[in-house]
């Protein structure tokens with residue numbers, strides 16, 4: 001579980017990137033918090049810099065779009081999904097639970 | 107339409123094949139490609155592939171599943187050498203023919219070469235085979251590399267060669283590289299990236315000749331100087347591959363002439379990507395090669411132009427660890443100013459303006475605000491920008 005930032009520092013429409021390996025992007029979109037792998041599966045753009053529309057994020061390099069809920073690309077050129085991660089808020093602080101960590105804990 | 111033939115099995119050809127199936131074409135789909143490789147992506151060739159960060163498997167544009175789903179007859183290593191006057195027969199090298207009802211021309215462009223005999227050590231960078239042979243040569247130990255041409259491919263290649271530890275000089279005939287694309291202020295900024303990467307930039311002088319008997323050993327400049335070189339990369343642009351269409355009825359002039367909907371004078375023949383001159387202009391960008399096929403296929407299946415393309419020109423380039431993004435239609439005389447970040451920090455957004463309207467945008471490592479402007483430009487919503495955020499352009 002990784003603390004990200006205070007909830008008030010991640011307003012609706014905002015995003016942050018955390019320097020895990022691989023890096024993770026956390027979004028506040030459509031009234032929800034989402035976390036996905038930050039690096040686009042097409043080439044190497046950072047999705048935390050992407051364009052948010054509802055719960056879709058568009059890659060800033062070649063406009064592949066990913067569904068934040070599932071990590072799946074909704075259009076080319078990306079063809080592989082990004083991993084999604086669980087997000088919780090504890091004492092007003094946003095936390096990410098990286099997928100692999102959860103896997104080992106389970 | 108029972109048979110459609112796509113000529114050119116690269117980016118635009120593959121996207122056209124996808125669109126044909128996505129738009130309901132269930133007939134025979136033939137794809138003819140001169141290269142022996144399955145469709146692969148070119149932009150990484152001068153970047154991550156040359157650097158060894160991306161292998162050949164990462165260049166693939168499609169996977170086995172998708173290839174099966176497309177249900178196409180692929181012909182690799184086969185060159186089309188003609189199209190009959192009515193556009194109903196594609197002639198292949200070796201004498202075979204394909205009878206067809208529709209044709210998508212997606213033959214792209216080839217690297218322009220220098221005149222004179224071929225010398226070993228002299229490379230162009232357009233195809234996977236080009237990139238393989240350049241990379242093999244660069245792996246043989248420190249080399250003196252001269253890149254002829256300071257455009258995007260030349261700059262990226264120079265950047266990659268320098269990162270691999272070679273000593274690199276770029277020769278550009280114009281006073282600054284990328285002048286027509288970026289204008290003087292921003293061309294100067296991008297030229298500055300070479301120095302940061304430890305690459306020498308020689309401008310305002312052309313190349314007179316290559317020196318060497320069988321292997322190149324120098325580049326002679328028009329002013330008499332000779333730059334010693336073990337490897338020369340010629341990056342002086344690309345010419346559209348229209349030679350095979352000579353003798354057809356299609357109008358060819360720096361590309362296959364098409365209307366705004368990628369349709370040629372023959373309604374059952376469309377052209378897409380680097381080879382297509384759509385509505386008077388030819389683009390050599392990845393994004394146009396992927397955007398045009400949707401409209402071209404729609405018009406092909408409809409039998410005439412029912413839709414037009416006018417995507418906002420967009421390209422990106424990765425050099426010396428910086429990501430450059432450009433969108434829009436800049437014209438000479440447009441004012442440019444930095445509206446976010448600062449040139450000296452290496453991360454900024456600059457807008458080009460004409461009569462208070464944004465015409466284009468250039469960003470270096472500023473993807474988010476760049477995307478915002480790009481979308482506004484695309485929507486034709488480029489509004490006058492607020493003067494108060496202006497900063498003078500620092501050079």
Ligand SMILES: Cc1cc2nc3c(=O)[nH]c(=O)nc-3n(C[C@H](O)[C@H](O)[C@H](O)COP(=O)(O)OP(=O)(O)OC[C@H]3O[C@@H](n4cnc5c(N)ncnc54)[C@H](O)[C@@H]3O)c2cc1C
Nearest residue numbers: 114116117118140148149186213214215379380390391392
């Ligand atoms: C090294 C490099 C880096 C690039 N970097 C960028 C970048 O950073 N950003 C950007 O926006 N763009 C970039 N581009 C440009 C981009 O790759 C092209 O715009 C794109 O590849 C065009 O696709 P295309 O399918 O139209 O043509 P091409 O990719 O040129 O493909 C045409 C295909 O047709 C085949 N062909 C030709 N003639 C025949 C024939 N007679 N019969 C059968 N087949 C034939 C060719 O062999 C080729 O495989 C780069 C290009 C290169 C070479």
Ligand code: FES
Nearest residue numbers: 040042043059062
């Ligand atoms: S890197 Fe994201 S779409 Fe290409």
